[in-house]
Amino acid sequence: MLRLRFTKPSTLRFWQLAFFWAILSVTAFTRIQADDDNLLQQVHQFLYEETQALGEEVVIDLRPPSPHLPECVQPEPFLANANQAPLGRVSVGVRCGEDGRQVRYLQAQIDVIGDYVVAARDIERGTLITSSMLSERGGNLGDLSAQALTAEEDIVGKIAQRPIRSGSVFLAHYLQAPHLVERGQRVTVIAQGSAFRVSREGEALEDGALGEQIRVRFGPREIMTARVAERGILVVDF
Known part of the structure; x- marks a missing residue:
């Protein structure tokens, strides 16, 4: 006796639709995965370029979007906090689209x-830092504070604003650049273009370190802002 089994048209249509949607889902997932991979690759390359000069070995762990x-x-990656070195936990911004609005x-x-x-x-408070007061240490720079000064040139020539113990890392607020101009001092202001x-000569109205902008008085009603260039010398660029 021959027995045949038929699938009802409605059931067959259901499985055809299910198979069709499964293919679409796999295709969409593959496309999204490719887009994410491209985005991650570009952000990773950006971070590598930003950090390759910071140390001998760089490890970047990037969370997927x-x-x-x-x-x-x-995508156009950028650092959310451009004023700090990209170390430790970092937030990376990405502008999307031709106009970068997203x-x-x-x-x-x-x-x-x-x-x-x-x-x-x-090192006692008020001490002028010299290279003989420093030593080098190796390690993971990402474990340091965001305010840590890691290069000798950022430390030498500055004055300790608090006692610093041997072996301590130098933080930015521990140090201050020495004043090259004192309040009330007669100074020379050079205007150049x-x-x-x-x-011309004037009177400094505030203390100033190298590169700082301070106010200078030339007369009872004439006050100008100038940049400290060296001891007793200020500059105004036009």
Whole structure:
């Protein structure tokens, strides 16, 4: 006796539709995965370029973007905090689209193995820092404070604003550049441009370190802001 088994048209249509949607889902997932891979690759390359000069070895751990976000067209990565070295936990912004109006943020952990400077001995408050007071130490720069000064040139020539123990890392607020101009001091102000250079004397109204902008008085009603260039000398650029 021959027995045949038939599938009802409605059931067959259901499985055809299910198979069709499964293919679409796999295709969409593959496309999204490719978009995410491209975005991660560009952000990773950006971070590598930003950190390669910081140490001998760089390890970048980048978290993938949310799967619910749309594709990022023409991604342009940037550092959310451009004033700090990209070390430790870092937020990376990415501008998307031709006009860059869409912005999203990715989180990264950046570990850099390199050398940094520490105090070679105890340093008292008010001490002018010299190279003989420093020593080098190796380690993960990402473990240091965001305010840590790791290069000797950022430390030598500055004055300790608090006692610093031997072996301590130098933080930015521990140090201050020495004043090259004192409040009430008679100073020379040089005004210069592409085709001229004139100078006149005035009175500094505040203390100033190298590169700082301070106010200078020339007369009862004439006050100008100038940049400290060297001891007793200020400059105004036009």
